[in-house]
Amino acid sequence: xxxxxxxxxxxxxxxxxxxxxxxxxxxxxxxxxxxxxxxxxxxxxxxxxxxxxxxxxxxxxxxxxxxxxxxxxxxxxxxxxxxxxxxxxxxxxxxxxxxxxxxxxxxxxxxxxxxxxxxxxxxxxxxxxxxxxxxxxxxxxxxxxxxxxxxxxxxxxxxxxxxxxxxxxxxxxxxxxxxxxxxxxxxxxxxxxxxxxxxxxxxxxxxxxxxxxxxxxxxxxxxxxxxxxxxxxxxxxxxxxxxxxxxxxxxxxxxxxxxxxxxxxxxxxxxxxxxxxxxxxxxxxxxxxxxxxxxxxxxxxxxxxxxxxxxxxxxxxxxxxxxxxxxxxxxxxxxxxxxxxxxxxxxxxxxxxxxxxxxxxxxxxxxxxxxxxxxxxxxxxxxxxxxxxxxxxxxxxxxxxxxxxxxxxxxxxxxxxxxxxxxxxxxxxxxxxxxxxxxxxxxxxxxxxxxxxxxxxxxxxxxxxxxxxxxxxxxxxxxxxxxxxxxxxxxxxx
Amino acid sequence: xxxxxxxxxxxxxxxxxxxxxxxxxxxxxxxxxxxxxxxxxxxxxxxxxxxxxxxxxxxxxxxxxxxxxxxxxxxxxxxxxxxxxxxxxxxxxx
Numbered sequence: 001x002x003x004x005x006x007x008x009x010x011x012x013x014x015x016x017x018x019x020x021x022x023x024x025x026x027x028x029x030x031x032x033x034x035x036x037x038x039x040x041x042x043x044x045x046x047x048x049x050x051x052x053x054x055x056x057x058x059x060x061x062x063x064x065x066x067x068x069x070x071x072x073x074x075x076x077x078x079x080x081x082x083x084x085x086x087x088x089x090x091x092x093x094x095x096x097x098x099x100x101x102x103x104x105x106x107x108x109x110x111x112x113x114x115x116x117x118x119x120x121x122x123x124x125x126x127x128x129x130x131x132x133x134x135x136x137x138x139x140x141x142x143x144x145x146x147x148x149x150x151x152x153x154x155x156x157x158x159x160x161x162x163x164x165x166x167x168x169x170x171x172x173x174x175x176x177x178x179x180x181x182x183x184x185x186x187x188x189x190x191x192x193x194x195x196x197x198x199x200x201x202x203x204x205x206x207x208x209x210x211x212x213x214x215x216x217x218x219x220x221x222x223x224x225x226x227x228x229x230x231x232x233x234x235x236x237x238x239x240x241x242x243x244x245x246x247x248x249x250x251x252x253x254x255x256x257x258x259x260x261x262x263x264x265x266x267x268x269x270x271x272x273x274x275x276x277x278x279x280x281x282x283x284x285x286x287x288x289x290x291x292x293x294x295x296x297x298x299x300x301x302x303x304x305x306x307x308x309x310x311x312x313x314x315x316x317x318x319x320x321x322x323x324x325x326x327x328x329x330x331x332x333x334x335x336x337x338x339x340x341x342x343x344x345x346x347x348x349x350x351x352x353x354x355x356x357x358x359x360x361x362x363x364x365x366x367x368x369x370x371x372x373x374x375x376x377x378x379x380x381x382x383x384x385x386x387x388x389x390x391x392x393x394x395x396x397x398x399x400x401x402x403x404x405x406x407x408x409x410x411x412x413x414x415x416x417x418x419x420x421x422x423x424x425x426x427x428x429x430x431x432x433x434x435x436x437x438x439x440x441x442x443x444x445x446x447x448x449x450x451x452x453x454x455x456x457x458x459x460x461x462x463x464x465x466x467x468x469x470x471x472x473x474x475x476x477x478x479x480x481x482x483x484x485x486x487x488x489x490x491x492x493x494x
Numbered sequence: 495x496x497x498x499x500x501x502x503x504x505x506x507x508x509x510x511x512x513x514x515x516x517x518x519x520x521x522x523x524x525x526x527x528x529x530x531x532x533x534x535x536x537x538x539x540x541x542x543x544x545x546x547x548x549x550x551x552x553x554x555x556x557x558x559x560x561x562x563x564x565x566x567x568x569x570x571x572x573x574x575x576x577x578x579x580x581x582x583x584x585x586x587x588x
Contacts, residue, residue: 103549106564111578114567115513119505120536120548127540149550 013224016064016136016173019057020050022243026218026227027199035222036164036174036196038142040188041203046214046233046241047177049085050203051138052078053240054175055098056087064135065097067128069121071144075100086238099128105148112151118159122166129172137172143179146190153190160196187219198222204230211352213388216243232391234354244354244395257457260371260406263301264294266476267435270452270461275433279456280397280407282377282428285437289448290467291410292316292324293474294435295373298408300330303340307370312360313345314379321345328473342367353384353392361399372400376410397430432456440464440480449480498558499530505551506537510568514552517569524572525581 015030024030031037031054041047051068058064068089070078078100079089092098101124125137139145142160149156160176167174176196178188183204187193193200200219205212215230233243259274262281268274275281283291295311302309313321321343325332335341344363351359364372374396381389400407409431428434434453439446451464466477502518504511515533522531536543536551546555554565556579569575 101544102547106547108562108564109578110564110566111574112566113574113578114570115510116550116552116567117505117508117510118549119508119511119551120503120543120553121550123505123536123540124544124548127544145549 017057017061018050019053019061020216020233020241020243022231023216023233023241026216026231026243027221028225031173031175031199032221032224033173034168034171035198036168036176037199037201038188038193038197039175039177039201039203040180040193041177042180042183042205045180045203045205046235047179047203048078048140049082049235050216050241051140051175051177052082052087052089053085055136055138056082056085056089056240058136059092059097065099065132066136066138067099067101067125067132067134069101069103069125069128069137069139071103071105071139071141071148074104075102084237085240087240096132099132099134101125101128103145105144112149116152116155118156118163121159122163125163125167126170129167129170135172137167137174139174139176141177141179142192143177143189146192156190157192157195160192164196193220208388211384213352213384214354216241232354232388234352234358236355236358242354242358244357244391260307261301261305262294263297263299263304264474264476266465266474267294267450267452270465270476271433271455272458272460275406275408276457277406278401278404279432280400280409280430281433281435282409282411282431283435283437284411284413286413286439289437289439290469290474291412291437292321292375293328293469294437295375295408295410296325296328296330296332297473298371298373298406299332299335299341300325302371302406303335303338308340308342308368309335309371309373310342310363310367310369311344311373311375312363313343313375314348315376316345318343318345327471328469329471330473342369348379348383353380353388356380356383357392357395357399360396364399364403364405369405371406371408374407374409376412378411393430428454433460438464440466442480447480450476497528497530498556499532501555501557502531502533503536503543503546503548503551503553503555504533506535508551511552513570514554514568517572518554521569521572521575525576529581 013032016033017024017030039047039050055066055068058066082089089098093100103121129137146153146156164174178192180188183206187200199221202217202219204215214233216233217230218226231243233241236242258277260277261274262268262271283294285291299309299311322332332341336343384392433455436451436453438449440449448467449464450467452460463479465479468475468477502514504514534542536548550566552568554569556563563579565575565578
């Protein structure tokens, strides 16, 4: 590190990566170096994990050593708690890459008589910084310190300001945690952020529709730009805090012009030669219209072309999926046995949406498929409230495109005839192609119809085609001549 | 028998620390020579502060084997200090 510049020349702030990738993106690369950031959150919102990850990431990735000042738990407790995230603090301590300052409450009686400052704390922190040549410092949590010296909040404010300044002058990037009383109220108890923080980050842990929703928000970044809004995150064993990138995502995916088969020659023809290799297609329709059949064709078509495929099922069990496929002449068992197909069946309720997303990402990275199918996306909608679901969809589609794999998602519309589901509203703008499957009533017959509603970057057939399903799969037939409105189920007025 | 120890932790030359040192001298005179008194500057000796777990300065530590106590502040009220430490007046010692 260079010596700090004595003159305060405005220049782009150097960034310090926290180890939470999607968060670093929100703040333009990381926390500003040699600044103080306050992380506020209610108890259990993940402050200590975030703060420790910040240190761990510096130690393991950048040889930036750290000092952890703990006001609450003794170091030994923190060392054992953090092992579950794969952070061996005790080892780093022995290797002089990490030092603790144990400021947990003393056992003996204490009395305050007259004026005091926190000179003891400051010189201990500086001593620890010197000992391990630290570049990152965490104070966790200030609220405990305020509880310790409960009668003197003014002294503490002044002293924390002094400590923060002294550390910043030494080029240290400082992260302080503070408790909040409620998720959407005062920023921190004792309003620490007002006098000590260059930057303020809020971690939330909100109960929404009987589900925990964790988010991270950048409230303030002095002298620099940051993304606004709450980004969802989750806690993962052996990793720590993992945020899910969202609306700030850049549209950086390159568009491929390579076509791949949908698994059905007729549909390929309607699409102008098949799906694009890095596109996401939505198949929407009421229950029983043939969505899972299209998924099965999509996978079988990929395998027949020598590709690897993966299916995430959220509605049916493996057994059901195998039986369905057999009924249409597709042998899932053999495909799996040959390593060409991987089927993952999960209950939507088994985990939160961010966790589902991570599961999908992990499996895809592990299996390296050429195509992915998700049946159905609307089953996942049950798990999360609206904003969470939309964020999930954005992240999922952008992930699929980045990996340049062909994706097929299904959505179940609520009513049997026509109808539109919320997932459609959300996903229709995010997917490249949309195929609608509809029940069409013709006199006494209930027929099925298929229409390609949209196909980004390509010509496609516009007509509503009749189709039937039998033991060999889907067969497209003639065009419906007297059309119903496929959205409402009404007959046209003419 | 070793004399009981009173240890004052101060931080460099800060005004409160100097004030505390003066008050500490007065206090020591008041309770007599049966107590050992020692002043430690945490800026010069941070490792001692670390071992003792000192946060605030000045801190007066009464290293009593059974009832160790600490007083934070500039010791501006000697009577309260003596009361809290539970030190008897100096004439009591034979």
